[in-house]
Amino acid sequence: MDKIAIITDSVACLPQELTEQYHIHIVPAGTILFEGKAYRDWLDISPDEAYHMLESSPEHFSTSATSPTDFLEAYKEASRQADTVIYIALSSKFSTLYNMARVAKELAKEELPETEIEVFDSRTAAAAQGFMALAAARATSEGKSLAEMIAAAKKVGDKINLLYIFETVRYLYRTGRLPKAIANLGSKLNVKPIITVHNGSAQVHGVARNKKRGVDHLLEFAKEKITGQPVHMAVLHAGALDEAESLKQLISAEFNCVELWLSQFSPIMAYATGRGVIGIAFYPED
16 A cells, blocks of 8 residues: 555646556546536547537636545545555645635545645646646655655745647636736737746736747746756647647747646637646756
8 A cells, every 4th residue: 555645636637648647546627518518627528629618619618627536536445555655636726626726625534534635726737737746756755754755745836837829718717816907908919928837826917919929938938037057847738739738848948847748728728728738847857
């Protein structure tokens, strides 16, 4: 039996080969509701299917968060393999997942009295959250304690950067995470907003006239943050595989990557992003 089991959610965008290698449990971040049917994130629907639904009938596309009952089941499954379970959550400012997981933790006190459960707010999202889960899992594989594992995740969280370019502001604005002035500017001038996550919330980092200039901005930003040291990096996309692969090639040639992987946004993220987003998450090696 493992000492500690790691859970994160599907918004962490971790490739399957990494979740399998490090035994990371993935819980769906929620359910997509469309025309009277429910689809669990990644389990019942692919990203391309989600984009098609959103584009064909956005007024009928909505989402709901994973329930405490679902988290309790995830805790039960993980507890079969470990004495301690930790869930590394999507930022609590983005979703109710963190709160739902804490409710499930209280429920687990009766049903799993011998299992220690921790719920940790990553204060970030996407591959930045994924890198924190990986740091925790790697610490666990080295036999580190729970405190040491949490410290490893926090250390990555303190230096992680997440930056991505949106094809359109249409979907992000309706979530309430984009100021109206920026949304109006993006719509009128057809500029591409560049979004980052800081202190758990999405913030506008800048705008670009087109995707190429946006990619140049991502690379320049990474160069400013990484001054020659090895780097952990991921490339993300939302239905933009060709652009993401090209960006990955540029990064591979430009930086000394300890690891470099490519992943796509989970289906449920389509509600806020729409199709066409590309981005990067990275942090320097010590």
